Structures are given as C-alpha cells and as structure tokens.
Amino acid sequence: MRVSRGERLANYAILIAFAVFALYPVLTIVVAALGPDDAAGGQVGGGVLGLHPENFAKAWQDGHFGSYLRTSVVVSATVVVISVTLSILSGFAFGTMRFPGSTVLFYVFLLGIMMPSEAVVVPLYFDLRTLGLTDTLWAVVLPQVAQSVAFGTFWMRAYFRTSSRSLVEAARLDGASTRRILWSVLVPLARPAIVTLTVLVFMWTWNEFLIPLVMVISESLRTAPLGLAFFQGQYTQGFTLLAAGACIVATPVVLLYLFLQRHFIAGMLEGAVRE
Amino acid sequence: MSTQQVARARRTSTSPARARTRSAGPPGEPRRIAYLYLLPAFLVYAAFLLYPLGRAVQISLYDWDGNTLATWAGLDNYAEVVTDPALRAAFGHALVLVFFYAVLPLVVGLGLASILNRARVRGLPFFRTVIFLPQVVAMVVIGVAWRRLYAPDGSVNDLLRAVGLDSLARGWLGDYTAALPAVGFIGTWFEIGLVTVLLLAGMGRIPGELYEAARLDGAGPVREFFAVTLPSVRGEIAVALTLTVIAALRTFDLVYITTRGGPGQSTSVPSFEVYNRAFQQGRVGSAAAVAVVLTLIIFVISFGITRVAEREGA
Numbered sequence: 001m002r003v004s005r006g007e008r009l010a011n012y013a014i015l016i017a018f019a020v021f022a023l024y025p026v027l028t029i030v031v032a033a034l035g036p037d038d039a040a041g042g043q044v045g046g047g048v049l050g051l052h053p054e055n056f057a058k059a060w061q062d063g064h065f066g067s068y069l070r071t072s073v074v075v076s077a078t079v080v081v082i083s084v085t086l087s088i089l090s091g092f093a094f095g096t097m098r099f100p101g102s103t104v105l106f107y108v109f110l111l112g113i114m115m116p117s118e119a120v121v122v123p124l125y126f127d128l129r130t131l132g133l134t135d136t137l138w139a140v141v142l143p144q145v146a147q148s149v150a151f152g153t154f155w156m157r158a159y160f161r162t163s164s165r166s167l168v169e170a171a172r173l174d175g176a177s178t179r180r181i182l183w184s185v186l187v188p189l190a191r192p193a194i195v196t197l198t199v200l201v202f203m204w205t206w207n208e209f210l211i212p213l214v215m216v217i218s219e220s221l222r223t224a225p226l227g228l229a230f231f232q233g234q235y236t237q238g239f240t241l242l243a244a245g246a247c248i249v250a251t252p253v254v255l256l257y258l259f260l261q262r263h264f265i266a267g268m269l270e271g272a273v274r275e
Numbered sequence: 276m277s278t279q280q281v282a283r284a285r286r287t288s289t290s291p292a293r294a295r296t297r298s299a300g301p302p303g304e305p306r307r308i309a310y311l312y313l314l315p316a317f318l319v320y321a322a323f324l325l326y327p328l329g330r331a332v333q334i335s336l337y338d339w340d341g342n343t344l345a346t347w348a349g350l351d352n353y354a355e356v357v358t359d360p361a362l363r364a365a366f367g368h369a370l371v372l373v374f375f376y377a378v379l380p381l382v383v384g385l386g387l388a389s390i391l392n393r394a395r396v397r398g399l400p401f402f403r404t405v406i407f408l409p410q411v412v413a414m415v416v417i418g419v420a421w422r423r424l425y426a427p428d429g430s431v432n433d434l435l436r437a438v439g440l441d442s443l444a445r446g447w448l449g450d451y452t453a454a455l456p457a458v459g460f461i462g463t464w465f466e467i468g469l470v471t472v473l474l475l476a477g478m479g480r481i482p483g484e485l486y487e488a489a490r491l492d493g494a495g496p497v498r499e500f501f502a503v504t505l506p507s508v509r510g511e512i513a514v515a516l517t518l519t520v521i522a523a524l525r526t527f528d529l530v531y532i533t534t535r536g537g538p539g540q541s542t543s544v545p546s547f548e549v550y551n552r553a554f555q556q557g558r559v560g561s562a563a564a565v566a567v568v569l570t571l572i573i574f575v576i577s578f579g580i581t582r583v584a585e586r587e588g589a
Contacts, residue, residue: 015396015402022409022467023405025424025464029423089315090312090317097312099307105313108325109316109320111574112324116525119328122549122553122562126341142323146319146323149319209531210546213550232419264407
C-alpha cells in the first residue's frame with residue numbers, strides 16, 4: 001500500500017512513542033538496579049564503568065532471592081512436566097477418539113480455563129489445611145497443575161484434531177497400538193504445539209502470585225514473586241535492592257520470551273480463541 | 276517426515292498388538308481406552324478445581340470464621356454482596372478497571388494497529404516484541420516498577436512538572452481520588468500490547484483487494500477504517516474484550532502490591548475482598564460468596580462475548 005512520506009514519518013514517531021511507553025517502566029527498574037545503592041549512602045560513581053552489578057549479588061544473598069528462585073524453579077518444573085504430560089494424554093483422547101460423553105467432558109474442562117484462582121483458593125486452603133498439606137510444595141503445585149491441565153487439554157485437543165487423521169488411520173491399519181501412535185507418531189509431530197504449551201505453563205506458574213501467597217508460610221517455600229512482595233513490604237531503606245530483586249524475578253521469563261516469542265504470542269492469542 | 280514416523284511405527288509394532296487393535300475395530304469407533312487417557316488429567320482437575328468450586332458454593336451458604344463451627348446462613352452472604360457498601364464499592368471499582376483494562380486499550384490498539392497496517396513500516400517485528408513485553412513480566416514486578424513511577428518524586432510527577440502541570444503532581448497511589456485511575460492506568464499500559472498485537476494479526480488477514488475497492492470508491496483513511504478494517508476484525512475485538520475484561524475483573528496482584536486496597540477502601544476490588552475477608556478478617560463464608568459471584572460474572576462474560584461475536588460473524 002502506498003502512503004505519503006509524511007504519513008510514514010508520523011507512523012515512525014507513533015511507533016517509537018509507544019515502544020518507549022511500553023519499555024519505560026521496565027527500564028526504570030533495570031537502571032535503578034544497576035545504579036549506586038541508595039540505602040548504603042549512594043555515592044554516584046564507582047562500580048564497574050559506573051554500574052553496580054554487585055547489587056544483584058547483594059539481593060541474591062541478603063534479599064534471599066537465590067532461595068526464592070530455587071523454589072520457583074522447582075515449582076515451575078514440576079507443574080510443567082506433570083501438566084504437559086497429562087494434557088498430551090487427555091488432548092489425545094479428545095482429539096482422536098470418539099467416546100460417549102466426550103462433548104460434555106470437554107465442556108467441563110473448558111470451564112476450568114475460565115475459572116479464576118480466586119474462586120477456588122479459599123476452599124482449597126481450608127481443605128488442604130485439614131489434610132495437613134498447606135505450607136508444602138504440593139499445595140502450591142497441584143492447584144496450578146489443575147489449571148494448566150484445563151488449558152492444556154483444550155490446547156492439545158485442538159492440535160490433535162487438525163493433525164493428520166489419515167496418519168493415525170494409516171498407523172492403526174499397520175497395527176500400531178494406541179500408545180505407540182501417540183508417542184511415536186503424533187507427539188514428535190506435535191513438538192511446536194507442545195513447546196508453546198510448555199512456555200505458557202512455565203510463564204503462568206512462574207508469575208503466579210495468589211496461590212503461593214495463600215498456601216505458603218515458611219520463607220523457604222516462597223516463590224520468586226511472593227519473595228519480592230514480602231521484600232517490598234519489609235525493605236524500606238531504598239529502592240536499589242528492590243529493583244535488583246525485581247530484575248531477578250522477571251529475568252527468566254523475559255529471556256525465554258526473547259528467544260521463543262513466537263510461541264508466547266501465538267499461544268496467548270490463539271489459546272484465547274475458542275472454537 | 277510423516278511417512279518415516281509411520282514406517283518406524285510399523286517396524287516396531289508386534290504381532291499381538293496388531294491382533295488386538297484389529298479386533299478393536301476401525302478407527303473412529305467408540306473407544307473405552309479414551310477414558311484411560313483422560314483419567315489422570317481429569318482426577319487432578321476434579322480434585323483441585325471442580326471440587327473446590329463446589330466447596331466454595333457450599334461454604335458461601337455458611338457463616339464461618341475458618342476455625343470454629345460454621346453456622347447456616349442461607350443466602351445472607353449473597354444478600355451482603357448487594358447491600359454491603361464495601362462490597363458494592365469493590366464491584367464498582369472493578370467496573371472502573373474494566374474501562375482502563377479493556378475499553379481504553381481497545382481504542383488505542385485499534386488506532387495503533389490500523390495505522391501500522393496501512394503503512395507497512397520497517398521494524399514492525401521489533402515493535403511487536405517490545406509492545407507485547409509487559410504481558411510476560413510478573414505482575415508483582417510491574418507493581419514495584421509503577422509504585423516507583425507514581426511516587427511523589429517519581430517520573431510521572433517529573434513529567435507533569437516538565438510540561439508545566441505542577442498542580443497535578445501528587446503521590447498518586449496515596450490519593451483518595453487518584454489512586455484507582457492510577458492503578459487502572461497500569462492495566463492500560465499492560466493490555467495495550469496484547470490488544471494491538473491481536474488486532475494487527477487480524478488486520479494482516481484482510482485481503483488487499485478490499486482496500487483497493489474502497490479506495491476506488493474514493494474512501495479516505497477514516498472511511499476505510501470504518502467500512503473495511505473495523506468489520507473485518509470483529510472476531511479479534513471480541514477476543515480482546517474477553518481477555519481484557521476478565522483480566523480487569525480478576526485484578527489482585529496489582530492491587531495487593533501497589534495499594535492493598537487503600538487509601539481507605541478506594542482501590543479495593545472483588546478479588547482483593549475475597550482474600551481480605553477469608554484470610555485477614557475471618558469471614559470465610561462472605562469471601563466464598565464474593566468468589567462465587569465473581570466467577571459467575573466471568574463465566575457469563577466469557578460465554579456472552581463469544582456468542583455475540585459468533586452471531587455477528589456468521
């Protein structure tokens with residue numbers, strides 16, 4: 001499409017303005033985290049080329065962000081592995097097999113995509129407390145597995161439905177068992193869909209706040225966002241270490257996003273489009 | 276590649292397995308084995324989402340402090356959602372947030388996306404990466420960043436003073452009238468990228484002939500937008516509204532980090548009331564009722580917007 005030079009220039013101006021708007025709050029934190037520690041006198045200068053990467057080491061140690069990050073890694077990895085595996089199994093059933101009740105069951109799963117954590121966190125807390133399970137990793141992991149499985153079932157079903165009906169039939173006629181059809185034929189082909197599901201579940205779990213907030217008491221079980229929230233409440237001497245902590249919390253997902261942004265964008269947009 | 280997969284499956288399949296699947300009949304027939312594949316996912320889902328949802332409904336019918344014996348309350352907790360000024364205010368605040376999370380980003384996103392769609396400028400992929408970035412940053416981190424920007428000596432006030440609007444400068448999150456719009460604006464910032472990228476994808480699928488036809492009819496950019504662009508992205512608009520409205524209604528992390536519902540009650544929202552009542556005030560029944568009402572509203576909106584989009588698209 002042909003547009004005038006003036007319009008093109010105006011477009012670039014708008015583009016840059018919105019890019020700056022989107023980045024500015026994020027950059028504020030990065031800049032503050034690399035600046036002189038405002039709680040420790042805060043002289044300008046010094047550091048490495050005027051930057052102060054030692055703030056991150058301080059936040060990691062004194063702010064316990066190292067420990068929070070470890071918990072988050074364990075929680076996210078567990079949720080991702082369990083929920084992606086279960087979603088592949090259930091998506092396979094919905095996507096390639098016909099059985100009585102499949103429609104009703106699928107709508108029941110769809111309900112879970114829309115169900116907010118707020119709806120279930122209250123009864124979950126009190127029931128898990130009765131079972132003595134609060135303040136354990138399982139109390140943080142299992143509710144999130146349930147949420148991810150609801151979406152994952154929907155996501156993998158959509159993939160298995162569109163993919164290769166003839167392939168499944170060919171394999172079946174060749175005598176491949178159902179299990180082999182799934183793991184040797186369909187799953188290798190579904191790798192892009194599985195990667196998308198994996199990064200989405202990882203992001204949601206990593207960034208989740210309400211469930212760990214409610215379920216966890218011990219400091220050693222705090223996930224990264226939870227640790228940051230508590231740090232913000234307790235550490236009022238300055239902003240530098242808080243900013244460094246915020247950077248540490250955000251970095252894993254942001255890095256993954258920079259490498260796999262197609263998967264993030266496609267998943268978050270297509271995942272929302274119901275059939 | 277696909278034929279290789281089949282070949283590998285063929286090589287490794289054993290004859291007993293062949294006999295078994297043969298007897299199971301042609302593909303597509305009802306298979307009981309499907310239930311086996313569903314079972315693990317369904318068990319976790321039922322135990323940790325469905326059952327708690329049912330329990331939430333049950334708890335909402337009782338007066339319960341979380342420790343001592345609960346007493347039957349019937350629908351009192353639901354009546355309270357309508358009559359309690361604090362809860363009514365919370366739902367009212369959620370409506371204000373809907374404007375900031377959904378309406379404002381949609382208007383901005385429509386403008387931005389149609390401008391970018393008209394003139395394919397360079398650097399569009401980079402722009403998309405940047406503007407979508409807020410979506411992947413933890414809300415807690417976003418809250419920490421914006422608290423800084425809204426501080427009395429923060430960037431927002433610096434900007435206002437730089438353009439001569441000193442009188443507007445204030446401690447935004449501590450101000451009774453400014454706090455809610457200030458929190459809402461964070462939502463606008465957060466959702467603009469999602470909406471814009473979604474609309475850009477939709478506009479990219481509009482056939483170029485439609486625009487050429489419009490131009491031959493002498494349509495300018497504005498007519499072109501209303502006659503061609505807007506009707507073509509109706510589906511994307513519905514998706515964008517569903518996502519952003521639900522995000523607005525579910526706001527919790529942001530309020531918890533930036534204001535804790537304050538000053539006073541001026542930024543309390545339903546999700547925050549659920550948390551507050553259940554875990555701070557010991558009014559678990561009331562919290563459950565708020566949660567159930569919120570969930571129902573979200574279900575209705577999800578189904579409603581999708582249905583409207585389907586009917587109009589058909």
